[in-house]
Amino acid sequence: METNYSMTGDAGQYLNYWQKVGLAITGIGLFIIVLFWGNWNAQIEPAWFFLPFMITALAVGTGLYTWGSYKNAPAGIKNNGVYFNPLTNRGSLAWVSGVLLTLFYVSLYWYPSHLGLGLGANGSNLGLVALFDGLSHLFRNKDADQWFVYGTFYTLAILFLGAKFLVKYRHNRYQIIRTLVVMFSQLVFAYFLPFILEALGANDGGYYNLNPVNYYPLNYSFITPDRIDPMVAEVNQPIGMAYLVWGIIGFLILTPVVTYYLGKRWYCSWFCGCGGLAETAGDSFRHLSDKSVAAWKIERWVIHSVMVFVFIMTLAVMYTYFLNQEFALQFVVPSRGVGMLILFGWIVLGLGAFLGLYFKNKGKSRKYLLVGAAVFTFLGILMLVNYSLGKHEAFGIASYKIKEWYGFFIGAIFSGIIGVGFYPLLGNRVWCRFGCPMAGYMGIIQRFKSRFRITTNGGQCISCGNCSTYCEQGIDVRWYAQRGQNIVRASCVGCGICSAVCPRGVLKLENGPEEGRVNDNPILLGNDMPRMNPNVK
Amino acid sequence: MKTSLTQTMAMEHIVIIGNGIAGSTLARHVRKLSNKRITMISAEHDNFFSRTALMYVYMGHMRFKDTEPYPKSFWADNDIALVHDKVKCIDVQHQVLSLEKGERLAYDKLVLATGSRPNELKLKGEELLGVQGLYSKQDLEYMKANTMGVEHAVIVGGGLIGVEMAEMLLSRNITVDFIVRDTHFWGSVLPQADAQFVDQHLQKHHGLTLHFSEELEEILGADVGRVKGVRTLHGQKEIQCDFVGVTIGVHPNIAVTFESDIAVNRGILVDEYLATNIPNVYAIGDCTEQKNPLPGRKAIEQVWYTGRMMGETLAQTLCGNPTKYSPGNWFNSAKFFDLEYQTYGSVQAQLQAGEEEFVFQSKNGKVLVHFVYEEQTKALIGVNAFGIRLRHEVFDHWLNQQTPITEVLTNFESAVFDPEFFTQYGAEIISVFNTEKKMNIALTPKKWWQKLIQA
Numbered sequence: 001m002e003t004n005y006s007m008t009g010d011a012g013q014y015l016n017y018w019q020k021v022g023l024a025i026t027g028i029g030l031f032i033i034v035l036f037w038g039n040w041n042a043q044i045e046p047a048w049f050f051l052p053f054m055i056t057a058l059a060v061g062t063g064l065y066t067w068g069s070y071k072n073a074p075a076g077i078k079n080n081g082v083y084f085n086p087l088t089n090r091g092s093l094a095w096v097s098g099v100l101l102t103l104f105y106v107s108l109y110w111y112p113s114h115l116g117l118g119l120g121a122n123g124s125n126l127g128l129v130a131l132f133d134g135l136s137h138l139f140r141n142k143d144a145d146q147w148f149v150y151g152t153f154y155t156l157a158i159l160f161l162g163a164k165f166l167v168k169y170r171h172n173r174y175q176i177i178r179t180l181v182v183m184f185s186q187l188v189f190a191y192f193l194p195f196i197l198e199a200l201g202a203n204d205g206g207y208y209n210l211n212p213v214n215y216y217p218l219n220y221s222f223i224t225p226d227r228i229d230p231m232v233a234e235v236n237q238p239i240g241m242a243y244l245v246w247g248i249i250g251f252l253i254l255t256p257v258v259t260y261y262l263g264k265r266w267y268c269s270w271f272c273g274c275g276g277l278a279e280t281a282g283d284s285f286r287h288l289s290d291k292s293v294a295a296w297k298i299e300r301w302v303i304h305s306v307m308v309f310v311f312i313m314t315l316a317v318m319y320t321y322f323l324n325q326e327f328a329l330q331f332v333v334p335s336r337g338v339g340m341l342i343l344f345g346w347i348v349l350g351l352g353a354f355l356g357l358y359f360k361n362k363g364k365s366r367k368y369l370l371v372g373a374a375v376f377t378f379l380g381i382l383m384l385v386n387y388s389l390g391k392h393e394a395f396g397i398a399s400y401k402i403k404e405w406y407g408f409f410i411g412a413i414f415s416g417i418i419g420v421g422f423y424p425l426l427g428n429r430v431w432c433r434f435g436c437p438m439a440g441y442m443g444i445i446q447r448f449k450s451r452f453r454i455t456t457n458g459g460q461c462i463s464c465g466n467c468s469t470y471c472e473q474g475i476d477v478r479w480y481a482q483r484g485q486n487i488v489r490a491s492c493v494g495c496g497i498c499s500a501v502c503p504r505g506v507l508k509l510e511n512g513p514e515e516g517r518v519n520d521n522p523i524l525l526g527n528d529m530p531r532m533n534p535n536v537k
Numbered sequence: 538m539k540t541s542l543t544q545t546m547a548m549e550h551i552v553i554i555g556n557g558i559a560g561s562t563l564a565r566h567v568r569k570l571s572n573k574r575i576t577m578i579s580a581e582h583d584n585f586f587s588r589t590a591l592m593y594v595y596m597g598h599m600r601f602k603d604t605e606p607y608p609k610s611f612w613a614d615n616d617i618a619l620v621h622d623k624v625k626c627i628d629v630q631h632q633v634l635s636l637e638k639g640e641r642l643a644y645d646k647l648v649l650a651t652g653s654r655p656n657e658l659k660l661k662g663e664e665l666l667g668v669q670g671l672y673s674k675q676d677l678e679y680m681k682a683n684t685m686g687v688e689h690a691v692i693v694g695g696g697l698i699g700v701e702m703a704e705m706l707l708s709r710n711i712t713v714d715f716i717v718r719d720t721h722f723w724g725s726v727l728p729q730a731d732a733q734f735v736d737q738h739l740q741k742h743h744g745l746t747l748h749f750s751e752e753l754e755e756i757l758g759a760d761v762g763r764v765k766g767v768r769t770l771h772g773q774k775e776i777q778c779d780f781v782g783v784t785i786g787v788h789p790n791i792a793v794t795f796e797s798d799i800a801v802n803r804g805i806l807v808d809e810y811l812a813t814n815i816p817n818v819y820a821i822g823d824c825t826e827q828k829n830p831l832p833g834r835k836a837i838e839q840v841w842y843t844g845r846m847m848g849e850t851l852a853q854t855l856c857g858n859p860t861k862y863s864p865g866n867w868f869n870s871a872k873f874f875d876l877e878y879q880t881y882g883s884v885q886a887q888l889q890a891g892e893e894e895f896v897f898q899s900k901n902g903k904v905l906v907h908f909v910y911e912e913q914t915k916a917l918i919g920v921n922a923f924g925i926r927l928r929h930e931v932f933d934h935w936l937n938q939q940t941p942i943t944e945v946l947t948n949f950e951s952a953v954f955d956p957e958f959f960t961q962y963g964a965e966i967i968s969v970f971n972t973e974k975k976m977n978i979a980l981t982p983k984k985w986w987q988k989l990i991q992a
Contacts, residue, residue, distance in 0.1 A: 460870050508957075509956065526868055527845075529861070529862070
């Protein structure tokens with residue numbers, strides 16, 4: 001019978017003086033947020049005071065808490081009490097914060113007026129959104145909206161809790177460099193650069209779309225008329241075209257090439273915003289990921305289904321787009337026929353990639369590549385039939401409807417509410433593991449055509465389970481390590497925490513020759529006995 | 538590998554007592570090599586768990602179930618029967634076991650993998666409430682109960698379990714007096730320079746007081762039968778405490794062999810095929826004692842890795858491929874609070890005749906690497922590494938090839954297993970070596986692209 005420490009409370013968290021002060025000050029900052037949110041229909045003055053006060057309280061509070069947590073011990077892995085703490089062991093605090101975060105996301109996506117958006121006289125803001133008006137004017141010379149509020153919170157979370165992460169892992173230079181890049185990427189690429197570009201006149205798109213490292217297919221709307229038309233519009237040049245070209249290079253060339261050399265970690269745990277939040281604010285919840293084989297099975301079907309869904313959506317909307325009498329892209333793509341050729345070319349490319357990887361690889365999981373090839377073949381035939389029949393929908397469904405569904409189910413519910421709102425309940429990488437189409441795309445490359453692996457150090461594993469416990473992607477790292485097998489998994493985001501928490505120096509993330517990367521039947525080092533069957537490890 | 542009932546009955550029945558790393562490894566490998574009937578018995582817990590991870594459960598890093606490398610269903614899926622019971626006695630004549638709950642179990646091959654027991658101090662007061670060792674899952678439960686509300690503890694025994702226990706207690710804000718018999722931590726195993734390096738690291742931890750060259754004379758009790766302190770032997774000092782951890786090593790658990798003719802000394806005596814003196818009875822892991830120890834190795838080696846290797850080896854023998862126990866180069870690892878330790882080959886506490894050593898301590902104080910090699914041939918004999926991770930594969934190869942120390946050092950960076958971007962010590966090691974040994978060797982230069990991919 002398992003004793004649940006967090007319920008009996010016999011070994012609660014020992015909070016020292018600085019931790020308590022830090023939590024109290026953080027609490028004041030959070031209280032201001034709740035105060036403005038709760039009074040969404042009111043103007044609380046003076047906002048110029050409350051906003052900097054709130055931000056300062058969060059910065060100082062998390063800073064003091066961090067200081068209190070790590071000042072007394074030499075640098076090292078400090079996961080003491082993770083399973084006793086009601087916030088990190090699905091206790092009371094986890095449920096409270098999970099519900100609050102979910103409510104925030106619901107307001108953000110569907111009821112921004114409940115945050116105070118446009119409730120004031122002449123459409124001005126009240127409540128929480130109004131709290132950010134001053135900052136928004138400072139950066140972009142207009143009133144805040146819910147996305148500005150969200151982006152600011154998001155960035156602050158990555159910065160403040162990233163700082164905590166830096167102190168926690170100060171002995172580990174991989175973690176330090178990685179986290180500094182994460183913080184830089186969020187602050188500069190995701191937060192400030194879009195403001196600068198807006199000021200330069202690239203004013204159509206808003207927060208997400210001007211982030212230069214938010215690549216398709218994570219940025220699923222990148223290849224839709226809604227985005228393409230403004231990008232090629234004359235008023236947005238040359239930035240618009242630059243983004244279009246950069247985005248296509250990013251998806252078609254940069255992503256596969258860099259993933260081949262470094263694994264998908266370059267994106268997922270270094271540059272991606274979703275990954276950035278997961279690695280910093282979500283670090284305390286990484287152990288909550290489900291390690292069961294059942295979860296792994298679900299993961300593979302769901303994440304690749306989402307990816308296929310995005311590809312279908314893109315094909316569908318672009319098919320309809322090219323069937324229009326006039327389309328803005330016409331100065332690049334001269335005719336409908338050329339547009340269709342591009343779409344079919346895309347399908348052939350996907351089909352070829354799956355078949356190529358299938359024939360180049362060994363191992364059981366390669367059979368799933370045939371599923372991918374079958375899907376692309378099916379799509380190609382379906383689209384060809386519809387095109388020859390002169391139908392206006394590539395797959396028999398109105399393309400804008402597909403996009404609407406995707407935005408609702410995947411964009412909002414999956415990546416937002418479950419992805420972040422449920423951090424304290426399901427772990428910090430639910431979206432990245434089960435949903436993200438970008439992760440799915442890079443995962444296939446990482447599994448079948450990459451130099452990246454986690455190397456297992458001979459026979460040193462003692463099966464303790466720290467690596468599996470702290471794997472945010474739910475990989476049972478120990479399963480491989482204890483049999484001397486390298487870890488080559490599509491879902492690994494290369495955060496490096498398994499290597500950091502290993503007490504025996506068994507795991508190392510590295511890039512190296514493809515040969516010998518996957519060792520299905522390794523011989524555990526240390527034992528010199530002759531073996532009956534060399535294939536039995 | 539599902540088999541019908543009649544097939545199963547006709548199949549040879551292998552019974553394993555103990556489901557630790559030795560027993561579990563054996564069961565898995567027998568299953569990979571055959572479809573024999575396998576039963577694994579344990580009184581401790583019905584599923585294999587990693588004993589070395591018990592400390593993380595106490596500290597709240599993991600739940601107990603996270604220490605189980607395989608889900609319970611794994612054993613059923615592989616047709617390995619688990620019995621949660623204690624073996625009362627073995628009838629080697631009729632090849633039958635009696636279990637405490639009354640069941641009798643016939644075997645064709647019996648494997649004893651019963652592990653170890655903590656050593657006792659044999660001092661007055663050892664029976665008091667709040668005095669305990671740490672070995673089993675039950676010990677962990679006791680420790681949880683025994684340290685509830687405790688503010689100060691004493692630990693006796695400066696070895697691996699002692700330092701683990703100290704880390705566990707400090708994680709719950711319990712201060713610790715650590716009584717070590719040797720002049721340094723783990724002095725019976727580590728050379729002095731290495732032990733001192735560990736001492737320095739231990740001393741950085743608030744709440745931990747080290748007492749070297751000290752032993753206990755008596756454990757003092759209060760009226761309620763609970764420990765209230767200890768008196769030291771040499772200092773004659775009384776230390777008040779509410780908990781005493783006894784971590785003075787372990788010995789083979791041979792209780793199951795009593796009242797049978799299975800030959801024992803300190804451990805269950807086995808030959809090179811891991812067979813006992815009784816036909817069809819074998820022993821593996823911590824409970825064994827080698828009748829003829831391998832050259833340079835001890836008769837009793839109680840580490841995780843030897844248990845695993847014996848399990849792998851015996852599986853071959855039981856499946857028709859008689860195989861001698863033949864562990865390769867010695868290796869081991871541990872972690873002292875935040876300081877990682879790895880060793881490959883042989884580094885003795887005292888330098889042996891014909892051996893030469895080179896001890897490198899980095900300027901930043903974070904790393905110590907202790908090389909031992911042959912005086913004449915300069916061939917590598919062993920290495921101790923602290924605060925730096927080394928590649929098992931490379932050192933195993935160097936030891937097998939009797940690679941000279943100079944070659945080891947010039948290629949040292951290729952044997953480092955630290956995460957990417959970590960400080961490289963190759964150049965510093967070589968410069969210290971050159972100065973100390975009046976040599977002039979140089980680091981093998983890396984090509985620019987190697988630097989690039991190895992970051």
